[in-house]
Amino acid sequence: MRLAVAVATLGGVGRLRPAPGSWASAAVLPAVLLGPLPCLLLALLLAAAGFWAVRALGPAARGDPPWVVVDEGAGQLLALAALPAGAGLAGALLAFALFRALDILKPGPVGWADRRPGTAGVMLDDLVAGALAGAAILLLRLLWPGVPL
Incomplete structure (x- = not known):
């Protein structure tokens, strides 16, 4: 159970206040320095x-409590994976802003994923938000090839 809590809270980041999801998203931002493939693998x-952790925690994680932030970390890493190698602070901040906006506002498929029951509902909304943020970054890079990220 201790390991599941450590994973779910991203090593305790989920206990930070206010806005533990934003703290978790910020905590993984340095991974941008590793490049796109390591971000995707992470x-x-x-x-x-x-x-695994959310399933192991069972009823304690039901309803996506604010201290469960491993999903925010994973979603933010998906958004970072869309940035080019060598992306700087501007790219990381763009990925952060897009991901957090999608996670908080829960438009379309993010809201649908959030309404899934159980472990899927806890995890999928942030993964979908991260994938959409990444897709938006890739589209921006396609439409504006020299964008300084």
Whole structure:
């Protein structure tokens, strides 16, 4: 149970106030320095660990309590994976802002994922938000090839 709590809180970041989801998203931002592929691999690792932890916590994680932030970490890493290698602070801040906006506002597919029952509902909304933020970044890079990220 202790390991599941440590994973779910992203090593305790989920206990920070206010806005533990934003703290968790910010905590993974330095991963942008590793490049797109490591960010993607870390996102997959955190997502798998998060599904395990939330399932292991059972009723304690029901309803997506604010201290469960591993999903925010995984979603933010998906958004960071869309940035080019060598992306700087501007790119990381753009990925952060897009991901947090999608996670908080829960438009369309993010809201649908959030309404899934159980572990899926806890994890999927942030993964979908991260994927959409990443898609928006990739579209921006396609439409504006020289965008300074």
